[in-house]
Amino acid sequence: MTRRIYLAFGALTAMAALAPLTQAHAGTCESLVGQKVGGGTVVSAERMASGQKLSLAGAAALFPIPPAKAAFCRVKARISPVPQSEIDVEVWLPETWNGKFVGTGGGGFSGGLEIAALTLNPIVAKGYAAATTNVGHPAGDSAKWAYKQPEKLVDWAHRGNHVTAQFSKALIAAYYAKPAERAYFQGCSNGGRDALMEAWRYPEDYDAIVAGAPAAPWTRDFTAMPWNIRAQDGPPAVNFSPAKLKLVNDAVMARCDKLDGVQDGVLENPLACRFDPKELQCKANATSDCLSGAEVKALRALYQGPRTRDGRQISTGLAVGGETVEWEGWITGPKAVHRQMSPEFFRWMVYGDETWSIDRFDLERDYAEAVNRVGSIVDSDNPDIRPFLKRGGKLLIYHGWADAALPPGNTINYYNAVRSKAGAKADQVRLFMVPGMAHCAKGPGPSLVDWLGALDTWAQDNKPPERILASKPEDFNAAFMGQPTKTLRTRPLCAWPAVARWNGKGSTDEAANFRCVASK
Incomplete structure (x- = not known):
């Protein structure tokens, strides 16, 4: 349970005040x-x-x-x-x-x-x-x-x-x-996969769609999960304790936190951070203040993502900067969700073999079998959604940079492919990357966003959003439930590839003091 x-x-995303009640x-x-x-x-x-x-x-x-x-x-x-x-x-x-x-x-x-x-x-x-x-x-x-x-x-x-x-x-x-008058769809995680499936397979169902952290490349995502586990299980096996993950995260922040002009424990654009875990490798005997050679190798694999023997990238890896946010729950802990969930996919959806386990995982074989057997049914990352766009459909996509469940890079790749296919209709698709947001919500960055409200406004005024407000409440659960709680920080989310930059004046906790600029 x-x-x-x-x-x-x-599946739960924040929703705020929208259109007036009339009918x-x-x-x-x-x-x-x-x-x-x-x-x-x-x-x-x-x-x-x-x-x-x-x-x-x-x-x-x-x-x-x-x-x-x-x-x-x-x-x-x-x-x-x-x-x-x-x-x-x-x-x-x-x-x-x-x-x-x-x-x-x-x-x-x-x-x-x-x-x-x-x-x-x-x-x-x-x-x-x-x-x-x-x-x-x-x-x-x-x-x-x-x-x-x-x-x-x-x-x-x-x-x-x-x-x-x-x-x-x-x-x-x-x-x-x-x-x-209008029909909208919204979902996150598998719900994001659902959302993109609607846009692709059933373009007449909805007029505008929100797809959060979409598990659209399902076969690639679920191939990456056992890859992440095997990267730790070795041989030799490594155990990333919370203390080790903090060691890594501290090093990432020391190197890259100020790149966006604000030191706040959140990376605005992790792609701009050049971090190699080898800089933390122990000089002699392994201690709690450094990484063993095996730990460096495993971390590099997690950041890189699975690749075949000939170098073909199956899935993007994890973004730097989120190591202490969700890694323990999804990837590195003894009851990590990737360790529990990925066998369910291969056992029952791919092979129909209840004995399948991660120690039998072979990247080349199992990815190919997943694609051949169920890829055409479960994957929703086909970028050709032109029928949906032709009838005026709007697609708003978002993904948290600190998401450890599903790699945010896959969503950027999908967005780029959609825009390439869309041609003149490309402005009907928007992507918002959310700094410091975990899987669908929460995390160290502002992550409470009225995605449905933004979609509704876009559908009504036909003006693609360039900037959406995100807030960080003191108690996220209370805010989600509509209960009063203090707002600690607000920031603008910028339509990718733009990113937010502080203008150098005023509080760095107020969105009004940030502008959207081209990412470097």
């Missing part, structure tokens, strides 16, 4: 039960009052569940696009509607339904109708549900979110007696 909640947090609902909640619309059947429909307690098992250990922030009709439905599919969906229909619809993505191997009370509540509070889905199977840490179940794999990979969009839009039109 703990690992699933950790991964599902990738009251036309139908009654109870009358929806049993209706067949958009390929699905409504199983239940319950009116939820503002302030009413919401039940949620999936994230109860991570967050206190807030009460309903607005009155809405909570619809549960089932969609069966093929005989082997049973896709559960929730659609929340606010009593006072702003005329728009938001679909949400999942995290890890799950679709996001188990955390609906967290993800949908703040969206509906702003007047949006919103939906989420289990993409055809119960949430969990394991991918065993995919074993000899090709249709369930397709449901999780892309079909589940597509049919959820179709059903939700039909339900909305029936309930409010008018279709949604």
